[in-house]
Amino acid sequence: MRAVTIVEGELLWNEHPDPVPGPGQVVVAVAAAGINGADMLQRKGFYPAPPGSPADIPGLEFSGTVLANGDGAVRFATGDRVMAICGGGGQAEQVVVPESHLLPVPDGVDLVHAGGFPEAFSTAQDALFTQADLSEGHSVLISGAAGGVGTAAVQLAAVAGARVVATVRNPDHHEAVRTLGADVVALPDAVAEHGPYDVSLELVGAPGVEAVLPHLTTGARIVVIGVGAGAKAQVNLLAVMGARATIGGSTLRARSTEEKAGVAWLVEARAVRLFGEGAVKVPVADTFPMADATAAYERFAAGGKLGKVVLVTG
């Protein structure tokens, strides 16, 4: 098979041995694979793939059809449409993952959009509901809402009945993010005007954490998912104590196989169901053939886009 391959910082489209499914694993013929911020870091030599994932093939998510089941993998038949997050290796013609990480692609959803679903929606659902305990009636701030995780989070929070305040740097995307369900879409410097917030999903980094701290309700939760604008935050602990707030954060990638299976189970029950009902969608900013990964990564890194950049095979 061929795969996007990181060779000294360049993205090549190289031959690799076909993956072989071990016990409980499934090989998927990849149709599409979304690009994520972590791919940019991995290309530069930061954020290496976890043990068990290919070191030189990027890609944290994919969609496709089942090619082969390993011993004991019985849920899906050959040809079934599936999608998943993976520790790496998604940007290839084939990928092998534990069966427990696979999500069914709902009928009526095409594989290109499905290829941009797993990472953004798993991250957003885990952060909003598992970590931050968001529920109806809460006020939630989503900072940097035009990207993959942001657009997923706006939709999931709106469907859950929260009041969604989204910050988006590019005014051209404000109307589109409003259409996804945000009650308020504002520039990042307007955080103070639209609070206070029960939950803050921070996709930008340190400046966002510092900005929201004075505008929290009692018991508020800040969950940090992205630090593109800086990781070193100046935190006033008296503000944290005064609000009885918590500042937390997480990545999916570092979690164990078992934990990822648990996340997939929760995501199938909520976000995948909503995806099948048409209640949430994957905004796709652009698609590129896998062989053109270099151009696709440039498009991703340029920013200012709405939603996902997705690589496609064949």
Place this chain on the structure above:
Amino acid sequence: MRAVTIVEGELLWNEHPDPVPGPGQVVVAVAAAGINGADMLQRKGFYPAPPGSPADIPGLEFSGTVLANGDGAVRFATGDRVMAICGGGGQAEQVVVPESHLLPVPDGVDLVHAGGFPEAFSTAQDALFTQADLSEGHSVLISGAAGGVGTAAVQLAAVAGARVVATVRNPDHHEAVRTLGADVVALPDAVAEHGPYDVSLELVGAPGVEAVLPHLTTGARIVVIGVGAGAKAQVNLLAVMGARATIGGSTLRARSTEEKAGVAWLVEARAVRLFGEGAVKVPVADTFPMADATAAYERFAAGGKLGKVVLVTG
């Protein structure tokens, strides 16, 4: 009645009207009242008393005997030994509080030690168990463990079966804190050697938060209760995300009457029970008559003590 009274930063022993119990309230004849860091702040004009508490009488905790019940207050009889946290006004001959905030003083415990119990043990129990979900087998760091909350936390955590690492600046108190149940007592700069930590109870402030961040287990909780050494922490959000940690904090004083009743209910079931069994105790560093509050506050502010400074009446 007479009460410690803040007049332009001075502590006088002045006459005030006797408090009258409203519905559901109880007037207590105070026997003893512990001093807390918040009293120092209130004396300087910071940290004003919450609505409903006397503005000029300090004191966040007390012990004593019931003098009078208001309408509907039926749990305690006149003369019963009780203790409680209060929004202020504890350092007086009489104080009035909601019945729901009162804790019974266990048989065999004297009122002087009981006067130093409520604030430290309620704060420590709420932080360790309600906020940080400490349980047996966890490793907990208690930073600044020689003070009132610290000595309470060391004991509660040790009784709960946690591995307790305590930092204490004054080497003279290391042996005493070990006797309270700490597995390790170290100087503050030795935090790295004894980790990683599932829970960090931060009683010192920003330097402690910064020191413990690289030494957390997955899913660790930092709970900030004191900021005497600084409130502005430089927080590496990548470290928070990497550990899937949370940084939180709280004060008891700002909570509603109903929330304080909930805390009292939990404290009676755990810390008060242990107090009665002799499994935890209140180390008292020094006692002073209420009329000598100025000297007592100086003793408190000088630091370097083990346990509580307690004011006593007549």
